[in-house]
Amino acid sequence: MNGTLLLVEDEALILMDLEFAAEDAGYDYCAVRSVQAALEALETRDIVAAVLDVNLGGGETCVPIAEALGGRGIPYILHSGDLDRNDELVRTLDAELIKKPARSETVVERAMTLAPE
Incomplete structure (x- = not known):
């Protein structure tokens, strides 16, 4: 697989754990903790898939990242445990959701199955 997996998580x-899973699987990855850092990675890296935490703290959500990925045709999955507050937001993004807690290996592998060959 050529290209980079974008990991966006504020915790x-x-x-x-996601970084270790990506590294162990042999994937190139870019790990960031904010919307701004993720958007910068989209401009500078060859992102082929992404794992997005829905709530990034400080009032930030993954929506701007999801919109940027969607505009570029880059697949992503959502990885969230805060479904009570974000359930409506998750539905509007119309992406696969893996609920926390989940094995990082499972999350990384699922995201990479969406990446183009």
């Missing part, structure tokens, strides 16, 4: 330990 440091969860992000680290």
Whole structure:
């Protein structure tokens, strides 16, 4: 697989687990914790798929990232445990959701199955 998996997660330990899973699977990845960093990665990296936490803290959500990915035709999955507050938002994004907690290996592999060959 050529290209980079974008990992967007504000919780440091969860992000680290996702990074380890991507590294162990042999994928190139870019791990970020904010909307701004994710949008910058889209401009500078060859992103082929993404894992997006829905709520990024500080009032930020993944919506701007999801819209940018969608505009580029890049597939993504949502990875969230905060479904009570974000259920409507999750439905409007119309993307596959993997509920937290989930095995990081499962999350990474599912995202990469959506990446173009």
